[in-house]
Amino acid sequence: MKNNFVSEKTIGDSISLEILTSSIKLPPLPINGAKLLKMAQQPIDKIDVASFAKLVEVDPGLFASVLQLANSPYYSGVEKIISLRSAIARIGLQETINSICLYFFQKTLPQFTDIEGFSSKEHWAYSWACATANRRLGHPNLEMSILPGELYIAGLLHGMGKLLIAIHHPNKFSECIKKAGDLKLPLYKIEQDVFGTTDAFVASKIMEAWHLPANICAAVAFYQMPESAPDQYRDIAGLTQLAYYITAASKIGTSGDGDLIDLSSLYIFQQSNLQISKKEIREKLIQEILQSLEKKSESMSGVSSTPQSQPEMGDAYENEISAKASSLAPKTNKKGLFTRIRSLFS
CATH class of the missing domain: 1.10.3210.10 (Hypothetical protein af1432)
Known part of the structure; x- marks a missing residue:
């Protein structure tokens, strides 16, 4: 064996x-990706929301993916969400991080x-x-x-x-x-x-x-x-x-x-x-x-x-x-x- x-x-x-x-080409893990993964592994009460928001806001793709989820049929409310903070409040920090990890790896890894x-x-x-x-x-x-x-x-x-x-x-x-x-x-x-x-x-x-x-x-x-x-x-x-x-x-x-x-x-x-x-x-x-x-x-x-x-x-x-x-x-x-x-x- x-x-x-x-x-x-x-x-x-x-x-x-x-x-x-x-x-x-399989790209190396981007710096933002490494930071995101480090956050994702932590207990939710240990994650600094301001640092997380800053990480997302500088990446238009990540930002757009969060807004799209916040306005999806499952999460949508009366008003349309247009800010990251409002999106996090509606979805929840944990689900926001989860969705961003999914989006990140979908975009990072090669298509087939x-x-x-x-x-x-x-x-x-x-x-x-x-x-x-x-x-x-x-x-x-x-x-x-x-x-x-x-x-x-x-x-x-x-x-x-x-x-x-x-x-x-x-x-x-x-x-x-x-x-x-x-x-x-x-x-x-x-x-x-x-x-x-x-x-x-x-x-x-x-x-x-x-x-x-x-x-x-x-x-x-x-x-x-x-x-x-x-x-x-x-x-x-x-x-x-x-x-x-x-x-x-x-x-x-x-x-x-x-x-x-x-x-x-x-x-x-x-x-x-x-x-x-x-x-x-x-x-x-x-x-x-x-x-x-x-x-x-x-x-x-x-x-x-x-x-x-x-x-x-x-x-x-x-x-x-x-x-x-x-x-x-x-x-x-x-x-x-x-x-x-x-x-x-x-």
């Missing part, structure tokens, strides 16, 4: 170096030609949903001791390697997606056969080149196999894996996967000492996250929860998420279940 890991890491390094030095089963718009919608779900999993009430902002960045960038491989090896990557769908296998297993590494390893190497924190890089590198991560990074990788699965259930965007293992088999749910591994807690948590994603998806990502394709999932996973439809439907007695769900995040 160790030799396989070393071999995969070496190939991952090689492909990442090819991407970094190719004619399709859509291929069957994988498009830029669907990729970023899936990434937004994964980031949002991952942030929820970092709430202090769940006692995971991981900053929600770090989980958000890991969720947002977890699929960056797919995007980059799609640019540099479009034909091979297209074959991987098709084969994963035909054989009903996780995409990363096909990538290992074709490339000798995974998109997650490639993404983590690019993130290391950008000097992102080691725990965020490890979360991305190992989210497909958290048990293979160094001990200190297994929880953050495991939570990111769970967020990825919740996103698949939300049917927002697409990931290119052909199949996923049962939810009950995920690393984080095998850790009996964790609150989140308790069935009653995780069921309520997943339902709350799915409901939140459903409400915000179109305004935040431009994609509603109606993808062209989604991976098939095992029976245990289906049993866990079968309550989604009923949880989103109007109920005569919302107290009880939803009160308890909300209590996890209050």
Whole structure:
């Protein structure tokens, strides 16, 4: 197992170096981007609003994206928002930062030609949903001791390697997606056969080149196999894996996967000492996250929860998420279940 890991890491390094030095220029992380990411990782009460506003106001693209969100159907009020401060007041500082991170990486990373089963718009919608779900999993009430902002960045960038491989090896990557769908296998297993590494390893190497924190890089590198991560990074990788699965259930965007293992088999749910591994807690948590994603998806990502394709999932996973439809439907007695769900995040 160790030799396989070393071999995969070496190939991952090689492909990442090819991407970094190719004619399709992958830009270094801009100074403003580094500042933004540093803010995004911090607890919300530690972020200086004036410094954040100054960072946004000097970038017309970022500024416009915030105003667009503030005036979207989900957030719009009686009056049209035209100032950044008013936009932050309407959206909330946390959601403003989240939306700017999404916009920033959409504009920073190279564009690619859509291929069957994988498009830029669907990729970023899936990434937004994964980031949002991952942030929820970092709430202090769940006692995971991981900053929600770090989980958000890991969720947002977890699929960056797919995007980059799609640019540099479009034909091979297209074959991987098709084969994963035909054989009903996780995409990363096909990538290992074709490339000798995974998109997650490639993404983590690019993130290391950008000097992102080691725990965020490890979360991305190992989210497909958290048990293979160094001990200190297994929880953050495991939570990111769970967020990825919740996103698949939300049917927002697409990931290119052909199949996923049962939810009950995920690393984080095998850790009996964790609150989140308790069935009653995780069921309520997943339902709350799915409901939140459903409400915000179109305004935040431009994609509603109606993808062209989604991976098939095992029976245990289906049993866990079968309550989604009923949880989103109007109920005569919302107290009880939803009160308890909300209590996890209050």
